[in-house]
Amino acid sequence: MAAPQPSAFPRSRITDHLMVSEMKKDLRNTSENSVKLSCLNIWKLYGPHPDRLTGKEQLLAASRDPHTFTALRDVSLNVRRGEIFVVMGLSGSGKSTLLRCLTRLVEPTFGEVLLDGVNMMSLSAKDLMEIRRHKMAMVFQNFALLPHLTVAENIGLPLRIRGESGGKIESTVSELTALVGLSGMSKRLPHQLSGGQQQRVGLARALTGDPEFLLLDEPFSALDPLIRRELQGELIRLQSRLHKTMIFVTHDFNEAVRIGDRIVIMKDGKVVQSGTPEEIVAEPADDYVGSFVAGVDRTRVITCGRIAAPATAHSYSFTVDAQSKVADVAEAIASAKGAVGVLDGGALKGEIDAGAVLRMVSAVRLAGFNV
């Protein structure tokens, strides 16, 4: 692969962001693009109406009732196997309700949820319990650690609930404690840990049952910015090893862009836009999305391929990969005399020069999304 040239990137200057994008790239290549979870036409209404409605007319009538609050309006999405799927929105946009509808912690008023092709809505309480025990796990905004249990006991809780034997629990717990970087703290109680450490316990606990499917409900929102960034990196590192399917809820667009393979943006219970971070940053669907995009460092999201102009030469002394983020190759472009070539899978796709990069950066303002 014709990655950015080593000379332009001394090892010591590789940012964690670069590693992150590399890892994500690997992931995209390895994941089979099959659908893990899909939800179809989910509605959730709060108000004086039956728990479950069956028809469109009923839904519309109920949602017009002044005593009804419509938390989710006809939300459909597909989550692919092995991807981090981010649901982003401000508070009250319905993102947490959506997450809870997917697990039936909240019962949707209308719509279907299919997990591996199984309709979650038709599961009996017992089957649902089994699925929760074996297939999915959740990480909570305020950690939800049990105050009376030690780190190790908290991490081992899902296995204890399942009724596994002591030996198995012990080995799993010590493995996971090491994995999230808490070795030596297993005897501590939650209140003796910092926020970041507590959420590491939360992450480890979610991984204990080896679920295929993780739900993260604003997991880093209660943390300081620096710790938040550290844990985002940690999550991406874990994901590059574990390849779980994750749904990640956040109100922080930068976090969504950094972590997500794909993002949906919600507003007032509806999906406003969905796509890869780059698609959303490059082409925000409306002013609402645009206002989020305005706060993002576009050079870390937009790839070279997207801003490449048609090639004017047959060969270039410097080339960059079309998948590389502009920020990662900016130095190479700056130090090159003139344009650099953009390669997509080895074939020449176009060229970029410093002017193209600057135009892309200034497009923020030109597009009028400067909020």
Next chain:
Amino acid sequence: MTRDRTSFSFEQRFGISAAIVVALACVSWSLPIAAKYPLSWKWPLDQLLTMWLKFLVAQISFITRGIAHILQMPLDFAIGLLAKGFEIPLGSETVTIPPLSWAGVCATFVWIGYRVGGTRLALLQAACSAYIVLFWQWHAAMLTLASVLVCVPVAVACGLLIGVFAYSRPKLNQWVLTPGLDIMQTVPAFAYLIPTLLLFGFGPVAAMIATVIFATPPMARVTTLALNQTPMEIRELGKMVGCTERQTIWRILLPSSLPSLLVGLNQTVMMTLNMVIVASMIGAGGLGFDVLRALRQLDIDRGFESGVAIVLLAVMLDRQGVALANAAKPGAASSKTLAAMFGVPLAFLIVATLLGTQFDWLREFPKALRLSTGATLNDAVSWININYFDAIEAFRIFVLTHFMTPIKVALTSAPWLFVSGVVTVFAYFVGGARMAFLSAFVFAFCLVTGLWDKAMITIYLCLSATVISVVIGIPIAVLAARFDPLYRATTVAIEVLQTLPSFVYLIPVVMLFRVGDFAALLAIVAFAITPIIKFTMTALRTVPADLVEAGKSMGCSGAQMDFFIRFPVALPSILLGINQALLFALAMVVITALVGTRDLGQEVYIALTAANPGRGLVAGLCLALLGILIDRLFQAGVARLQHRKSSQSFVHGELAAA
């Protein structure tokens, strides 16, 4: 939203209510039947109940006596262990095992106090134990403690189960369990002492069951509350790791709310102690019995000595409980320290008791070293009564003629139709149709059971005591909130007063003011004033710091700060304190029957001495219903005030937006 359903506006409602009140007044004072409820209309519910109960007892007493027999065993064991020792017949001779040595038990208290609360708690425990030993209260105190030790686990277990049940069935909780618990707590214990006696036989077991009935509700409430207050995320965690309902409750929710549960445990211990004292009248023996006997013989010194012993025992248990609850906060104790906590005292007990078989002074505290107040207090009270009788009497008569009697006369002579009608209209006004129905039902119950006059006297005592408590309590609380040394002193005083069994309050007032309404009023005020001071003081002290800073930065003077910031913010808590005071007063009114008031408490007490279960239960129910009505009316009134406020500001907000 609730306002949308009612078709009348506030002004219309007010008009209608005023019209009804005037109409009621006209009818009441023109119709003799509306003024005095005819005796012939009385529904003999008490006789019916007595009949049913006797029938029930005849049918199931063999079961209940069996239960009593089973419960007798742990109780006998505890009493034997702490107070009486065991006598085991072995062939021709009996082997006597002595009770635990006083020295060992005291050392245990001090040691546990030291482990959980440091030197200060250890010293407190030592001082309290020393008093109990030196003043020869040991035997009685251990009898009381034995009952407490047996009742508490039963009450806690029942409370936990009911609490968990209430949590998992919210509908049932709202309609059956909460009112049930309300009644269990507000029906005076005397009232169900009689049926308990009939079912379980005279003696300590009946007292124990009455105690458990009384001490269970707080534990149940704390459990339900703690379960409901666990963070939503923790409950979701339970579901997401695939817990069954039972696993969620017992493995996730209950353990994670342990600190609250321990507070509940402490409350249960205190309630149990309180009730054990009262129940000693039906044969549990112990400190309460000693006080009662002393009161009857007007032996002030003995009553005082036993009373102080009750207070100190209560303080010992309470401080120990609070310290334990604090120590059980996550991460404070490991299994190793727990072993030290219970292993060492066990060794103390065994060694001291074994040595006691050799050394008499370890088995029983030497007579020569005992202390007594002799007749000092008797003499002191006589001296006060001889020298200051006129002043005290003048004060008493002044309050009676200018404050108490007018209210009493007004309430008891007012036509029943008018009183109940006005209150019911008021209930409709503040709480809608449901509240009005409750009010009508409560008054109807008082009427048809022929207890109207006594109910009115109860209300009069309860209300006037609450008014006095508010008048005295709020200024104290305001001052205490302002000045730190006073705050600390008041906090300690309140804590001690709160641990006292209600019974104890009677001792000093009877000493000084003899029996009667005035003495009763003072005892009720002393009892009911604590929640007012505590809630007001705490609320004023805990006004958020940023609000206080906002006030300062606006340049509020001290008085302005109170008026604009502290009081409005603290108001809900203050009102809650007054509500509590009303209920405290009602509970105390029952006890004051012992010093000769003519209220519902007296009715219950008469029924108790006459072993008439129906009469006692009806009067008890009447009291409970009054309590529930007062509580709900007050809460509805407060909610109404706040609702009006918030809806007004809402309207302003809308106007501003438009």
